[in-house]
Amino acid sequence: MEFEPVIGLEIHAQLLTDTKIFCGCSAKFGAAPNTHTCPICLGMPGVLPVLNRKVVEYMIRMALATHCRINTECNFARKNYFYPDLPKGYQISQYAHPPAEHGWIELEINSGKKRIGITRIHMEEDAGKLMHDERNPVSLVDLNRTGVPLIEIVSEPDIRSAEEAAAYLRRLHETIVYVGICDGNMEEGSFRCDANVSLRPKGAEKFGTRTELKNMNSFRNVQRAVEYEIKRQQYVLESGGVVAQETRLWDDTAGVTQPMRGKEEAHDYRYFPDPDLVPVVIDEAWIDEIRGSLPELPLEKRERFMRDYLISSYDAGVLTVSRALADYYEEVVRLSDQPKIAANWVMGDVLRFLNEEKKDVRECPIAPASLAAMIRLIQGGTISGKMAKEVVEAMYKTGKPPEEIVKEQGLVQITDEVALARTLAEIIGKNPAQVEQYRAGKEKVFGFFVGQAMKATQGKANPQLINDLLKKMLAG
Numbered sequence: 001m002e003f004e005p006v007i008g009l010e011i012h013a014q015l016l017t018d019t020k021i022f023c024g025c026s027a028k029f030g031a032a033p034n035t036h037t038c039p040i041c042l043g044m045p046g047v048l049p050v051l052n053r054k055v056v057e058y059m060i061r062m063a064l065a066t067h068c069r070i071n072t073e074c075n076f077a078r079k080n081y082f083y084p085d086l087p088k089g090y091q092i093s094q095y096a097h098p099p100a101e102h103g104w105i106e107l108e109i110n111s112g113k114k115r116i117g118i119t120r121i122h123m124e125e126d127a128g129k130l131m132h133d134e135r136n137p138v139s140l141v142d143l144n145r146t147g148v149p150l151i152e153i154v155s156e157p158d159i160r161s162a163e164e165a166a167a168y169l170r171r172l173h174e175t176i177v178y179v180g181i182c183d184g185n186m187e188e189g190s191f192r193c194d195a196n197v198s199l200r201p202k203g204a205e206k207f208g209t210r211t212e213l214k215n216m217n218s219f220r221n222v223q224r225a226v227e228y229e230i231k232r233q234q235y236v237l238e239s240g241g242v243v244a245q246e247t248r249l250w251d252d253t254a255g256v257t258q259p260m261r262g263k264e265e266a267h268d269y270r271y272f273p274d275p276d277l278v279p280v281v282i283d284e285a286w287i288d289e290i291r292g293s294l295p296e297l298p299l300e301k302r303e304r305f306m307r308d309y310l311i312s313s314y315d316a317g318v319l320t321v322s323r324a325l326a327d328y329y330e331e332v333v334r335l336s337d338q339p340k341i342a343a344n345w346v347m348g349d350v351l352r353f354l355n356e357e358k359k360d361v362r363e364c365p366i367a368p369a370s371l372a373a374m375i376r377l378i379q380g381g382t383i384s385g386k387m388a389k390e391v392v393e394a395m396y397k398t399g400k401p402p403e404e405i406v407k408e409q410g411l412v413q414i415t416d417e418v419a420l421a422r423t424l425a426e427i428i429g430k431n432p433a434q435v436e437q438y439r440a441g442k443e444k445v446f447g448f449f450v451g452q453a454m455k456a457t458q459g460k461a462n463p464q465l466i467n468d469l470l471k472k473m474l475a476g
Helices: 053-065 162-178 219-238 284-293 298-309 313-319 323-336 339-356 368-379 385-398 402-409 417-430 432-439 445-456 463-475
Strands: 003-014 077-080 090-093 100-109 112-125 129-132 139-142 149-155 191-201 211-216 246-251 256-262
Touching: 003 162, 003 219, 053 100, 053 112, 053 149, 053 162, 053 284, 090 112, 100 162, 112 162, 162 191, 162 219, 162 298, 191 219, 211 219, 211 256, 219 246, 219 256, 298 313, 298 323, 298 339, 313 323, 313 339, 323 339, 323 368, 339 368, 339 385, 368 385, 368 402, 385 402, 417 445, 417 463, 432 445, 432 463, 445 463
Parallel strands: 211 246
Antiparallel strands: 003 149, 003 191, 077 090, 100 112, 112 149, 129 139, 191 211, 246 256
16 A cells, blocks of 8 residues: 655744743853743742743744734643643643644745645743753753743644655744744754654545654754654554554664654643733734834745846755845845856855854855955956965955955966967977977867966966967967
């Protein structure tokens, strides 16, 4: 029997607010354990939470960016479960009345464009973090993360392959970073993904039994974990077995999923309205104000780059992978008026240098104005493309402008036609055999003369001028 995967993703994104969702403690990552806590986020008796307005604003930004319907009223609920890093014994979340529903994002996949539905986006608080001691049978708890604001983005079960799951995750990741509400750092846990995977006979409408996958901290691991789980469930079903509804952990080292616990249902959490928090009312004027502040989104930016700068879909995809990189490229284009040449230098040498040092473009020592100035030097014939490779590397290492590096290293291109003709005449005079070969029809010999000319001028001669002069001189 041929099976069809049915996949839905649940994304938890930590919001870039200064303080937590219901108290004034810092939400910053990396502080000493248990230093960003107070009676409210520790769940002490008698305390009252107060909602952070910025959290609601950030939720609305993401809802608008993903074409969700925003409900003008929503409620908070208590999600009850016991875990050592959840001090209150419940998590403040949202259930029956989410603030945003029925959205979508569009993917570009091999078969064309595909729309993946978004069931809901809601706000909630994060739990703490357990750290397990490998040498002793104890676990330590850090409650700094308790109360850090999250939004949860739940997709419709519209995903049909591991590749689509990774593509959806990437698109959602770039969107949430573009709108400026999450740093997207998967290693630090500020962008986390759980996947629900099931199989059904191809053509069937009823869903199969699903498993939930956790502990996936990269796009690659999400794809690998989903691929493995599809194969595992297919083996179970083809062997006559039954897939258990459970939560499974992805083991990156072994490349397998392992059972963790039985999968909970909504009723297991005994949701009920939080009595300490009033309903949240969102007025249309606020939504319109936030809509007006949204930046150009990645897909729109890619299409504009292709249309306005006449670059390929691939180039536009690379250059818009982050908002900062897109801004860097556009500034180089504005100052150089050379979109394609600018794209080549940014995607080539600049990104290569940054990737080697694992740096962001915002840390790049080459300012857009300097890269544009170097492009103008090439276009004006001051330096050749080969020289520019040396110049751009020196710019990255020193942060100096290209004009200063060209002057210091004596890299000015030779464009004096008379002087270059004298040099070529000497080369031709010293190599009569090669001249005869060329004139006899062996055109490959032409490269020999070009090489000799570049050697004689230490690579400083204008290559096009060399070619033009050589053709005239060798023809006679």
